[in-house]
Amino acid sequence: MEINGDIIAQEGSSEEYANVSNQLIENSVSEPAQRSSEDGSVLPPITAPLRETSQAVESVLRSDIGVNTLLTRLKQSIASAREFALFLKKRSTLEEEHAQGLRKLCRGTHESARRPDNRQGSYVQNYDEVVRIHERMADNGIQFALSLHQMQEDLHDLAANMERGRKQWKQTGLSAEKRVQDSESLMEKAKAKYDSLAEDYDRARTGDKQSGRVFGLKGPKSAAQHEEDLNRKLQAADTDYSSKVQAAQSQRQELLTSSRPQARQALQEIINECDSGLTLQLQKFASFNEKLLLSNGLCVSPLKGHSNGQGPQGRSLRDVVYQIDNERDLENYVTSFTSKVGHKPTDIRYERHPTLAPSQQTPPSINRRSQLMSNQQTMAVAGMQSSPTQQGSAQIQNYGPGQGLSTKSTSAAPDEIYNSSPQQASFPSVGAVGPSQLPPTPASAAAYPQSSTPTATAPGERIPVDLPPLKPVFGVSLDDLFKRDGSAVPMVIYQCLQAVDLFGLDVEGIYRLSGSASHVMKLRGIFDNDSSQVDFRNPETFFHDVNSVAGLLKQFFRDLPDPLLTREHYQGFIEAARIDDDITRRDSLHATINSLPDPNYATLRALALHLNRVQEHAGANRMNAGNLAICFGPTLMGSSTGPNIADAGWQVRVIDTILQNTYQIFDDD
Numbered sequence: 023m024e025i026n027g028d029i030i031a032q033e034g035s036s037e038e039y040a041n042v043s044n045q046l047i048e049n050s051v052s053e054p055a056q057r058s059s060e061d062g063s064v065l066p067p068i069t070a071p072l073r074e075t076s077q078a079v080e081s082v083l084r085s086d087i088g089v090n091t092l093l094t095r096l097k098q099s100i101a102s103a104r105e106f107a108l109f110l111k112k113r114s115t116l117e118e119e120h121a122q123g124l125r126k127l128c129r130g131t132h133e134s135a136r137r138p139d140n141r142q143g144s145y146v147q148n149y150d151e152v153v154r155i156h157e158r159m160a161d162n163g164i165q166f167a168l169s170l171h172q173m174q175e176d177l178h179d180l181a182a183n184m185e186r187g188r189k190q191w192k193q194t195g196l197s198a199e200k201r202v203q204d205s206e207s208l209m210e211k212a213k214a215k216y217d218s219l220a221e222d223y224d225r226a227r228t229g230d231k232q233s234g235r236v237f238g239l240k241g242p243k244s245a246a247q248h249e250e251d252l253n254r255k256l257q258a259a260d261t262d263y264s265s266k267v268q269a270a271q272s273q274r275q276e277l278l279t280s281s282r283p284q285a286r287q288a289l290q291e292i293i294n295e296c297d298s299g300l301t302l303q304l305q306k307f308a309s310f311n312e313k314l315l316l317s318n319g320l321c322v323s324p325l326k327g328h329s330n331g332q333g334p335q336g337r338s339l340r341d342v343v344y345q346i347d348n349e350r351d352l353e354n355y356v357t358s359f360t361s362k363v364g365h366k367p368t369d370i371r372y373e374r375h376p377t378l379a380p381s382q383q384t385p386p387s388i389n390r391r392s393q394l395m396s397n398q399q400t401m402a403v404a405g406m407q408s409s410p411t412q413q414g415s416a417q418i419q420n421y422g423p424g425q426g427l428s429t430k431s432t433s434a435a436p437d438e439i440y441n442s443s444p445q446q447a448s449f450p451s452v453g454a455v456g457p458s459q460l461p462p463t464p465a466s467a468a469a470y471p472q473s474s475t476p477t478a479t480a481p482g483e484r485i486p487v488d489l490p491p492l493k494p495v496f497g498v499s500l501d502d503l504f505k506r507d508g509s510a511v512p513m514v515i516y517q518c519l520q521a522v523d524l525f526g527l528d529v530e531g532i533y534r535l536s537g538s539a540s541h542v543m544k545l546r547g548i549f550d551n552d553s554s555q556v557d558f559r560n561p562e563t564f565f566h567d568v569n570s571v572a573g574l575l576k577q578f579f580r581d582l583p584d585p586l587l588t589r590e591h592y593q594g595f596i597e598a599a600r601i602d603d604d605i606t607r608r609d610s611l612h613a614t615i616n617s618l619p620d621p622n623y624a625t626l627r628a629l630a631l632h633l634n635r636v637q638e639h640a641g642a643n644r645m646n647a648g649n650l651a652i653c654f655g656p657t658l659m660g661s662s663t664g665p666n667i668a669d670a671g672w673q674v675r676v677i678d679t680i681l682q683n684t685y686q687i688f689d690d691d
Contacts, residue, residue, distance in 0.1 A: 083286055089195040092289035096188045099296040100181050106300060107177035110307070114170035121163030128157045133616045138510045138624065143351035151342045155321050162317045169310050173303050184296045191292070195285030198277050205273040209266040216256070216263040223252040358508065489551035496546055497581045500621035510624035513553040518575040519632045521558035526568035527635065528642040533653045537570030545574050576657050585660030586622055586629075587676075592659060599672040599679070608683045611676065615687060626658075626680075627688045634684040651678035 082088060131153050135146050226249045324336035337345075495503060495514050503512045526532045545564060548556055558564055564571050579586055587595055591614050598610035615623065633650050640646040655673035680687060 084282075086199065089199060089282065089285050089289070092286060092293065093188060093192050093195075096184065096289055096293050096296065099293055099300070100184050100188065103177050103181040103184070103296055103300045106303065107174045107181065110170045110174035110177065110303075114167045114174060117163050117170065118167035121160045121167060124156060124160040124163065128153045128160065130616075136620060138620055141351060143354050144345060144347045145351055148342050148345045151337070152339065155339055155342070158321045159318050162314055162321070166310055166314045170307070173306060177299070177303055180296065180299045184292055187288070187292045191285050191288050195281065195289070198281030198285070202270070202273045202277045205266070205270040209263070209270040212259070212263040212266040216259040219252065219256045219259045223249070223256045226252050362508065489547045491547075491550040493552055493554075494550040495553055496550060496578060497583065499583050500586075500625060501619060504621040510621050511628050512578075512625070513556070514549045514578055515575065515625060515628065517549075517553070517556055517558040518571050518578075519628060521561075521564060521568060521571045522575075523632065523635060524559065525561055526572065526643075527639045529568055530642070530644050532569070532636060532643050532645055533572045533576070533650060534645060535569050537567050537573040538565070541565050541567050541570035542573050542577060545570065546577065549574075576653070579654075579657045586626055586658045587660075588618060588622060589660065591617060595659065595676045596669055596672045599675040604679075607679055608686060611679055612683075612687050615680075629654075629658075630680055630684050630688055633681055637681060647678050647681040648674075650681060651675070 082091060132150065134140065135149055135153070140146065226245070321339075323338040323340070326336075493506075495512055500512065504510055507513065509516075522532065541564065556563065558571065561568075585592075594614040594617075595611065598607055598614055601607040601610055615626065618626065633647075633654070636643065636645055637647050637650060651674045655677045656670065658677060659673045
């Protein structure tokens with residue numbers, strides 16, 4: 023693992039530590055190290071510890087406690103290596119968590135900075151550069167954490183190897199010491215027996231010469247026989263004692279000349295190897311810290327002429343921030359709306375309503391006809407009145423004092439319309455200011471709106487059907503609409519969602535039941551002509567047929583050249599849908615949604631929040647999240663993308679998960 027390119031050479035394993043320690047031992051034996059003071063003068067060489075130790079150290083190592091002393095010292099070295107390895111492990115974990123958190127923060131900031139609801143221009147460009155600088159710092163931190171982790175593993179292996187060596191030489195060295203102690207103990211016992219027999223023999227030889235007998239196991243013995251037995255035992259004890267002395271001398275000689283020096287040298291080498299490995303890792307730790315701080319410093323403020331991956335000029339963080347031009351960003355933003363500036367507003371003047379004019383100047387029929395023509399020219403609606411046999415509706419037109427013509431559609435069965443009297447049919451009337459009664463019209467004219475009389479003509483019939491596609495929206499990509507109109511959510515989607523929110527949330531089967539195909543085609547022609555002139559807040563604009571509005575919305579998504587969820591991210595959505603865990607599936611879909619282009623993300627967000635409102639009225643419209651997902655799954659993910667027969671269920675699961683977690687994925691603002 024490395025932070026910069028020259029760090030790999032410093033990486034190593036326990037074998038490297040052995041080579042380094044052996045080299046240090048050889049160098050210490052061959053020639054003394056040369057030291058220099060701060061002024062450059064050469065200081066006296068350091069005496070090699072394995073060649074010229076002090077008399078006190080040498081006396082301790084040659085004594086009986088030398089091996090135990092070295093074993094204790096080796097145990098301390100191993101404990102120190104393990105302690106530093108634990109420190110490296112914890113430091114590596116902290117650095118990795120910090121670096122990963124910083125990288126995640128930068129990734130989220132990159133995604134949110136490009137959203138249309140944030141500032142653009144020089145701000146977003148330089149802000150992206152600030153985030154990229156932090157990303158490089160996060161990469162340095164991750165490399166530093168990986169290097170520390172590798173060092174920790176190397177130190178752990180080193181400590182394990184040293185522990186095995188310590189146990190081996192502990193057994194070997196202490197076994198030799200134990201053999202010497204046992205032989206000396208046997209020698210002491212033989213000497214004690216020998217001394218005791220010698221004293222008994224001396225008493226028997228120089229003792230009382232009177233005749234007497236000594237009782238033995240086989241009977242009484244004479245003094246001569248007793249002396250002879252003691253002499254024989256003394257000779258055997260002398261021989262045994264002599265052999266025990268020779269064995270103890272041999273064991274001690276072997277210990278002093280072979281076993282103890284070998285154990286002492288091996289333990290010293292293991293200690294030096296462990297200490298050298300620990301020192302090497304400390305040096306690497308210091309070097310890695312310097313490299314980390316230097317790399318981060320070069321990211322924040324690179325040297326002159328040093329790009330450091332920040333572009334040809336290598337701008338510093340300060341330079342990047344100072345490149346933000348607030349005035350130019352504001353001017354560019356305001357200038358981008360130049361094409362949307364409307365025509366010069368007409369002069370404001372008072373116009374007297376024709377119904378208030380004196381009755382003798384204008385006949386009532388002329389007033390009514392001119393009122394109807396004026397109202398139809400200014401009405402922002404489109405639609406056709408169906409025949410009574412198809413729709414079963416009639417138009418009731420009322421005039422109020424000082425008001426324009428208003429049309430109210432009331433549903434009635436065809437028989438009720440045919441059987442109603444002329445007074446119950448659709449007859450216009452005026453308020454108190456005008457005449458009290460207009461001349462009645464035939465009942466057939468009220469029941470059949472297609473009549474050529476002005477009172478029977480529905481407003482929607484005056485809206486042209488074949489409009490030229492001046493600004494087409496159907497079949498145009500979201501990105502092109504965004505560039506042309508400047509709105510991340512197309513106007514047709516905004517109007518359709520608004521109409522369903524106002525008039526369709528409680529309609530049973532909304533988005534499942536199809537509207538009138540002719541209505542959908544007429545509304546499509548109106549939007550392709552000029553979508554900015556459409557206002558679905560008036561239900562007459564869409565012929566009081568909210569299902570046609572829902573069908574128009576789905577038709578827009580089906581006609582997109584690239585589906586709303588895009589072909590590029592199709593496989594990512596399907597793979598996320600295959601995840602069984604709800605939380606993991608939601609987070610995976612959230613990450614894929616965040617990678618969508620800006621117009622797609624904004625449109626999906628508006629649609630998801632709207633469909634969430636629809637499913638909140640499922641008690642009335644019978645459209646819960648699962649039903650809506652069935653309706654919109656193939657529509658939003660594309661009918662020709664991927665193996666749809668196999669992926670149809672996964673497409674529905676994608677939309678269902680989004681609707682179930684709308685407020686976790688999107689902000690409600």
